[in-house]
Amino acid sequence: MEAVGVSPCHTTLPRDEEIVFDVGGSSHLVLAAGPSASVDRLLASWRWHGNGPLELIGWTRLPAPAAPAADQLSEVVVADESDAIRLLARRLKSAVVGLRVYVSAPETTVRRAQAVAAAAGLLHDEIGVEIRGARVRRVYCAHCHAVTEQVSTSAGRCGGCERVLVVHHHFSRRHGAHLGFQADAEVHGEVPGRNQGWA
Amino acid sequence: MTPSTIAVRVARTEAIAPGLRALTLVHADGAALPSFAPGGHVVVHLPGAPPRRNSYSLASSPSRTDSYRIVVRLDRAGRGGSRALHEQVTVGDRLAIEAPQSLFAPDRTAARHVLVAGGVGITPFISYAHELMYAGTPFELHWSSRTRDSGALGAELAELCPPGSLRVHSGGRDALLHVLGDDILDRQPLGAHLSVCGPAAMIDDVLGMARRLGWPESRLHSERFALEAGRREPFAVELSRSGLVLDVPVELTLLEALEEAGLDVPYLCRQGICGECRTVVLRGVPDHRDDYLTAGDRSVNSAIMPCVSRCAEGPLVLDL
């Protein structure tokens, strides 16, 4: 999403385009909603560097080519993304410093994973994410504080208070959502600017 | 802006080990001293000429506002500041200090701290131990020190820290790294942070070990104790704006020479860490001895940290 009036190199909107293997980590945990080119690349990097065990949590079957040492790679297939998030939380409870987490999933799952990771004390250089699929936003309503999932247009209806919210170029990592405020607060019915989806 | 000073009186001195002297300072007028964050230090204005200002960690509890304690290591090859504090200053003497600052405060979101000290690098961790005990944050403190040196401070820390959280390692570098690598740094729960204080080489070793075990930069913190770094030669420096040419003798830092000449150069740590005294270099090659400038900054030689750095190739011309 474009930050109006702020150039790309200065924006603080999150980078969530791709996951890159961190050779500095000593153990790795991957959450993947199915196969993807970047997950494949990540696994290939890990195999090449052979740097600590890797656990792969997926919610569709993930073809994982043979690891150099079979006991270094473990795979868990869960029923759905909620199970994956719960398993992530469990793993983080017993994790040690050196762990790196990678999440390749649709936006809603990524934001939930980030919130769980932050609550477990994971820092920004210990987690990488890749948002897959349609670009939708989680939107925090400034008025009723509800978070609405899957907003795919530049203005959307709040699931909490029904107001039409304009989605602002301001992101909170704590809420895992963009800021939304009433689109027609000043003049009823006057929804500003574009109401199209974004690429 | 030159900070104002607080007049203090030396209330007590204590020889805690060969070459280590503790000074307890109280407010000269009996007032409360400012509180400070763990890892805090004070800049002490040493009496006599030429004017010298040395920075010392506060080795006392941050909640104590009736007195401060500093630990001074005698540096025979130095410029005389520590010698003055060891051999000349005595109980009842007055000194001027600046209000404390902390450039090495612990990360308050840490669930747990691993603290590693080398030699007199233990001093900032004394204030850490007090504060972490008060806040109830778990920690372990590893102190690499020859047994005969750890004496009084070791006993004090052992009494302060929870059982098992203090370990004194007297087997030198290799023994310390072995323990840290095999037993400590490979099993810290998420949320732990590592802080190291001591000589530069020791810090590099410990942080290097941690990185190899997967620790990310965001969990690594250190404060270097400036040892005597390299030979000192006198040199001349020209100030381009005033045309003034100054001689910087062996016993003064460039910053001190500038201050003696009446310039008001901003500063904070006086150890080459914080960046506050950064000065533009117009000509000449500085002898960089700081921990602030990046490798890129140094290679173009367009800036210098006058609190610790000197001149490698003159004439040195500064934009002052």
Place this chain on the structure above:
Amino acid sequence: MATPITRPCAAGNSPEAIAAFPFPFDGDSYMYSTNVESAAETRSNGVSTWGGHVFHVDEHYLEEVGERDRILAADPARCQVLPHMRQAEWDVVEDATRRLAADYPEHFLLDRRGDRLHWTNRLLGMEQVLTLGDEESLPRPPFEWIARQLQEDIELLDQRGGDLWLDAGILTFGADWSLDFDLGMSFLQIHGPVPRVHEMGVIPRAHQFLMRLRAGQDFRRTNWTLTVGRRLDTNTDTYPEWGPDRASLTFDQIGERLHLRVEVQHFVRLPRSNAVMFPIHTYLMSFDELLTVPEWGRRLHGVLATLPEDLVDYKGFGRFRDMAVAWLAARTA
């Protein structure tokens, strides 16, 4: 849906308050800058002086404390402290009680023995004995307890990992932002959506300045915008309540309804927690009140007439900028 708070502060400014208003314009145009100066100095606004108080108790004290009470009752999320900010919270209690008692001895009394404080707030008829560090000794959480006795919004920044984090604060009188949304953000993240300030270097310099802030050396700067109605609560949270005012303003109402809104912000390093405390006192002056000082009218006219479009947009008065300029032009010939 929360009950809207529709009662704005009714009374205007006395002549004394107008004379001491922190008028923010030195000339007749405006651009962002890292405009910090020492907090100890008083400033002349051409009529009188202002400044020198990190916490300023003025003639609107009771009104604003009451307004804050009402806002917090309706929306407690306006005041939040993340768990690791306990020490910073107590540092604010210690700092604010000390300053208030020193600056306004006619209103506040502080008797301190060690960590035990005997506090009197005559304006609110409050007497409290408390122990620093002991939450049980106060009827409310410490930060909230002291913030309810102040007119300032206060934000607390935790300094760690080479950055500053908004990890505690109270915001009942904000200029179109939300504490609940911004809580937990870094300094750079908070200012992400502000136009121009990054390219201009204003934000990086401000960031560096705050990182190096020393205890005992307080600084101050001002911020400004326009508000329709004498209304302090213009948080994004209540935008549905104050938003319509922007569209309903008419030319003949400007003198009475349109206000210059100025924030006097301070930057204070809290020594024990090492946090940066950022109190913000918001002042409102109607255009009619402002015109009692002709030079102010001239300067404001110049500033509004020349303010670039993106700043007008960002400050939220695109709907009536031209109207305001015309109104001032007619009266500052």
